Amino acid sequence: MTDMYDYIIVGAGSSGCACAARLIGLLPDIRIALIESGEDYLASPDADFAVPENFPKTWSGPADRGYRGVPQKALNDRRLSIYRAAAVGGCSVVNAMIWSRGFKADWDKNMPTGSKGEDIEKEFNWLEARIAPVKYDGNVCAEMSFEAAKSLGYEKAKHSLWDSPGFTRTVRITIDESGNRQDIYRALGADDSRITLVKGTAEKLIFEHSAEGKVLTSGVMIRLKNDFTEEVRIVDGGEVILSCGSIDSPKLLQISGVGPKSLMEKLGIPLVLDRPVGEGLKDHVMFITSYETLKPFEKLSPNSTNGILYDESLHAQFVFCDGHSAPCQFPMLLEPLHEKIPSTTWAGKAKDYFVFAGMTAICYILTALSSNISSFRSKIQKESYSILVNLMKPESTGSVMVTSKNPKDMPAVDSAFLKETSDMQNMLKAVAKARELAKAPPLASMIKKETVFAKGDTDEEKIRNSAMSYHHSTGTCASCLDEEFRFKEIKGLRVADASSLAFHPRAPTNASSMAVGARCASLIAKSRK
Numbered sequence: 001m002t003d004m005y006d007y008i009i010v011g012a013g014s015s016g017c018a019c020a021a022r023l024i025g026l027l028p029d030i031r032i033a034l035i036e037s038g039e040d041y042l043a044s045p046d047a048d049f050a051v052p053e054n055f056p057k058t059w060s061g062p063a064d065r066g067y068r069g070v071p072q073k074a075l076n077d078r079r080l081s082i083y084r085a086a087a088v089g090g091c092s093v094v095n096a097m098i099w100s101r102g103f104k105a106d107w108d109k110n111m112p113t114g115s116k117g118e119d120i121e122k123e124f125n126w127l128e129a130r131i132a133p134v135k136y137d138g139n140v141c142a143e144m145s146f147e148a149a150k151s152l153g154y155e156k157a158k159h160s161l162w163d164s165p166g167f168t169r170t171v172r173i174t175i176d177e178s179g180n181r182q183d184i185y186r187a188l189g190a191d192d193s194r195i196t197l198v199k200g201t202a203e204k205l206i207f208e209h210s211a212e213g214k215v216l217t218s219g220v221m222i223r224l225k226n227d228f229t230e231e232v233r234i235v236d237g238g239e240v241i242l243s244c245g246s247i248d249s250p251k252l253l254q255i256s257g258v259g260p261k262s263l264m265e266k267l268g269i270p271l272v273l274d275r276p277v278g279e280g281l282k283d284h285v286m287f288i289t290s291y292e293t294l295k296p297f298e299k300l301s302p303n304s305t306n307g308i309l310y311d312e313s314l315h316a317q318f319v320f321c322d323g324h325s326a327p328c329q330f331p332m333l334l335e336p337l338h339e340k341i342p343s344t345t346w347a348g349k350a351k352d353y354f355v356f357a358g359m360t361a362i363c364y365i366l367t368a369l370s371s372n373i374s375s376f377r378s379k380i381q382k383e384s385y386s387i388l389v390n391l392m393k394p395e396s397t398g399s400v401m402v403t404s405k406n407p408k409d410m411p412a413v414d415s416a417f418l419k420e421t422s423d424m425q426n427m428l429k430a431v432a433k434a435r436e437l438a439k440a441p442p443l444a445s446m447i448k449k450e451t452v453f454a455k456g457d458t459d460e461e462k463i464r465n466s467a468m469s470y471h472h473s474t475g476t477c478a479s480c481l482d483e484e485f486r487f488k489e490i491k492g493l494r495v496a497d498a499s500s501l502a503f504h505p506r507a508p509t510n511a512s513s514m515a516v517g518a519r520c521a522s523l524i525a526k527s528r529k
Contacts, residue, residue, distance in 0.1 A: 003196075004233050005033040007524075008220055008240045010202045010252065012036035013090020014510055015497040015517030016243030017190035018127060022521035024192050027528065033232055034190065035222060037201040038063060038086030041093055042183040049093055050180040052173070052302040053324045058094040063087040067247060067413060069469075074418035076464045082413055083471050084247055088197070091245070091471075092174065092184040095510055097303050099133035099172040102507035104162045110503035112483035115519050123518035124161070124511070131187050133172035138320075139299040141385060142169045142306035145320040148440035149309050152433075157310070163507050165312040171305045174510075179302065184514075198232060200224045203407040205240065205256035205493070206231065207272055215273055217492035223407075239492045239524070243517055246473040246499040247400050250278035251411045253477070254402045258490070269405050273489060275480045281398040282504035283415045284317075284470035287389045287427065287463050289434045290451045296382030300324035309437075315393035315506065316430035318437065323384025385447065387434040390470050391427050392506040395420040400476050415469060424460070427467070431459050472509040474498045484523045485516070496520035 007023060009016045012034045020034045041049045041063060048057045058064070063085040071077035087093040101124055104117040111120070138145075146156075149167040157166035174182040185191055200222035208216045217240045219233035234240060242249045253259060257272035260279075264271040304325040309318040342349075398416035403409050418424045438447055454466035477499040480487055485500050487493040498513040500520075505512045 003033070004031075004235045004238075005196070006030040006235055006238045008033045008035065008232055008234055008238070009243055010035045010220060010240065011090065011243040011245065011248070011497070012038075012088045012185065012190065012197065013085070013243060013245060013497070013513075014092045014184055015090075015245075015513040016241075017089065017185050017188050017517070018123075018514040019241060019243055019496050019517035019521045020195050021130075021188040021190040021192065022123075022126065022518040023524060024194050025189065026521060026525035028194070030194075032195045033198050034195050035198045035200060035202050035220060035232065036086075036088050037199075038088060038090075040088040040185070042089060042181065042185070052097055052175055052179070052181055053300075053304065055094065055096055055181075055303065056325050058085075059083045061094075063094055065248075067410060069413045069415050072415065072417050074424065074464065075467055078465075080415070080417070080469050082247070082415070082469060082473070084245060089183065089185045092510055093181070095471075096305070096508070097174045097181060098305060098508045099128075099131070099174050099511050100507035101162050101515075102505040102509075102512055103164070106503050106505060112502070114483050114523060115516075120515050120519055123515045123522065126518060127188070127511070127514050128161075130189065131174055131182055131184065132176075133182075134175050134302075136171050136173050136301060136305070138169045138171070138306040139297055139301060139322065141297055141301075141320060141322045144442045144446055145307050145309075145387075145437070148437050148443040151440045152436060154309060154311070163310065165310050167307060167309045169307045171301075171308060173303055173305070175302055188514075198222065200230065201407070202244070202252055203229070203255070205252065205258075206233070207256070207490070210491075215490045217490060234492065239494055241520065242477075242493070242495045242499075243497045245497050245513075246281065246476045247411060247413060249495055249497055249499045250400045250476040251402055252407075253277045254411075255405065255407050258487075259402075263401055267402065267405050269402075275488075277480055278400040278411075278476050279397075280475040280479055281400055281413070281415060281473055282394060282396075282475050283398070283417070283473045284504075285391050285394065285415075285417045285423070285427065285467050286470040287431055287467045288386055288453075289389065289431065289438065290384070290386040290453065291438060292448045292451050293383050293385050293446050294448045295446060296379075297322050297385075298382070300381060310392070310506070311430070311433065314426050314430050314433065315391065316426065316433070317388075317390040317392045317506070318430075318434060319388040319390065321386045321388060323381040323386075326381055326384045387437060389427070389430045389434050391418075391423060391430065393504065394418075394423050396423050413473075415473070417467065417469070418463070424463070427463055428459055431463065470508075472498075472505070474501045474504050474509060478502045484527070485520045494520060494524075
C-alpha cells in the first residue's frame, strides 16, 4: 500500500529543509515526506564537506550533479560548469557559506503581497535563530581592502542584517561552533521524526483531472536506489511542494508535461499545461583578479572571504579573499578543457585526450604537494590575494529546457551570460575598478604583482575567456506562480525555491532560497487556520 502524506516536499536541499522544518513547527500534526536523491554527506563529518576552506573541492565531487551549460556566445562558446548539489542539505553542503539576506528593497519592490521585506524578515529571523551564522570581521586583508575602498570614495555599508551599498568587513558565514560547515538539515530541524526522508529521485509528477477538467496533483513518481519505481501520494487536500532549485524544478515540471507547448510536442511529452516554465533564468557572472602578495597573511578567513564591497552604480559586488582555499582549487585548472566543445575528428580527439591527461597529472602533483608539504601549502594560502568581481543585476536572461523525455538526461541550461551589451560594459568597468582598488593605498604596498590566468590582450578578451558562473541561478518558475507560491491552474502544487523568486537577489542566493521555503510554509499554515 502506498504511503500517504499531507505534504510532499521534493528536494531536501536548502529551501526544502527550511520548508519542511518550518511547516512541521507550525503544523505539528501533519505528515511530511521529504524526497532527496543525494546522500547525507554531513551525517558523519567528512573533511572535504565539513572543513570550510575545502569547499572548492566539493564542486566537482560526489555531490555534484555534473551540469554543464550550453555554449555561451558572449564567452567564446564556452560550456561552463553549473555546480548543483544532490545532497541532503543541497547546495548548503558545497557552497562558500556566505550568509546574505540581500537588499530589503528588492523584496519590497518585486515580491507579491505576503512576501515583502517585512514578511520575509520574519523568516530570516527564524532561520538565523537556528543556523546562527558566525560573524567574521576579517584579517589584515579586510582592513587594507577597506582602507583602499575608502580612498576611492566608497563609504562603509550601513550596520544592518540586510545588505546595503558600500564596504563591510563583517561577513556572516554558516559554520557551527566547532568551526565546521553548518549542517542545515539538522540545524533547522528537518530531521524531525515526523518528517519522513524518502531516498529516491523524483522522475515525474502524478497528475489527475477533475470532472471539470482541472489539473490536480496527486503525488510523485520516484526511482529508488535499486532502480525500481515507487509512487509517493498525498491525501485529499494535500500538496506537493517543489524545492529542487532553479534547474531541477523546471526540469521536473517539463518532464511531467508542464512547460512550453512547442517543447512538449518536439520531445513527445504529453502536454498537461502550456506554461513558460524554465524561462526567466538569471545568474550572476564572475571574473577573478588574482595577486601575489609581498608579505604573508598570518591569519586566514575560514572560507577565504575578507570583506565585501557593493558598488550600486555598476551593480557589482567585490569579494576580497585571502588564499585559504587556494590549494583546493588546482582541479579547476582542468575547467577550460571541459568547457571546450568536443572535437569531432580523430586527430582532434587524440590531441584533447593527451592535453587532458597531461593537465590531470599536473593537477594531481600540485594537489599532492599542497596536501603533504605544509610549507608549499602555507605559501600558497598566505601569499595569495584575489578580488572576485561579480555582476549582480544582469539584464541578460536565459532559460532551462529539458532535452528529452528521459529524466536522466541533462537539461539545456542557457545562462545567457553577458548576452546584453550593457552587462559586458558594466563588467568591464567593474574589472577596471578592481584593479584601481588593488593599486590604491594601502593595498598597493601589499601586492607584489597580478597573477594573470586569463588569456587575452584586453580585459574584454580575458572576460570572454575566463568569466564563470557565481552559481546563483533564479527565476525559472516565478511567472507561473501566484502570491502564495501555488502553481497557477494546477491544484495541490507549489514551488518554493530560488526558481520562485520574482527578482534576482543582488547577493549570494542560499539565504534567499531558504527564506522562500520558510515563507511558503508560513503561508500554508496561515491558510489552514
